[in-house]
Amino acid sequence: MKIQGKMFLWLALFILVMAIVYGVWSKEPAGTTALFLAFGLSVMIGYYLAFTARRVDAGAQDNKDADVADDAGEVGFFSPHSWQPLALATGGALAFMGIIFGWWLLYFSAPIILIGLYGWVFEYYRGENQNQ
Incomplete structure (x- = not known):
């Protein structure tokens, strides 16, 4: 989860730069507001993932030498016949x-x-x- 947290925080930084550039060049409030909201959403997701990664054990995705099968196992319960x-x-x-x-x-x-x-x-x- 540590890697995903960093990815979202870097994405938030990119969106912030693009929001500022877009706002200055276009002077269009709706798109600029949408980009700043996307920045806030990316920061929230990135912070949550980084915060959670500190509290849980390191997963296979955090180990550079891990195989795909290292993360195998039960994902959860999903109802097979729900209407x-x-x-x-x-x-x-x-x-x-x-x-x-x-x-x-x-x-x-x-x-x-x-x-x-x-x-x-x-x-x-x-x-x-x-x-x-």
């Missing part, structure tokens, strides 16, 4: 169409998003997947 992302995608699509066609579509999309989110969070607390 909840479909509900969230449907609700999200309706919500974004509400921006285009009319805000009244949010009345239909908000319940779908909330039901999908509730179902996803509590998926393993009820039904056949309930942990005993």
Whole structure:
């Protein structure tokens, strides 16, 4: 994680220089603001990764002599049969169409998003997947 933190901090420095150059040359506030926000986002991510790298053990990516297989192992648990992302995608699509066609579509999309989110969070607390 140490390398990724440094990469984001160097990217933030590059974006800062480009934001200043763009702001001086173009005198256009929207693009300049977007570049300064991208700078802030890169600093936050880089700081988080650098801060976290100090608190955890060094990974294989921090060792120059490491092989790809050194970082192999369990990544995490991912639900293999969940229908909840479909509900969230449907609700999200309706919500974004509400921006285009009319805000009244949010009345239909908000319940779908909330039901999908509730179902996803509590998926393993009820039904056949309930942990005993």
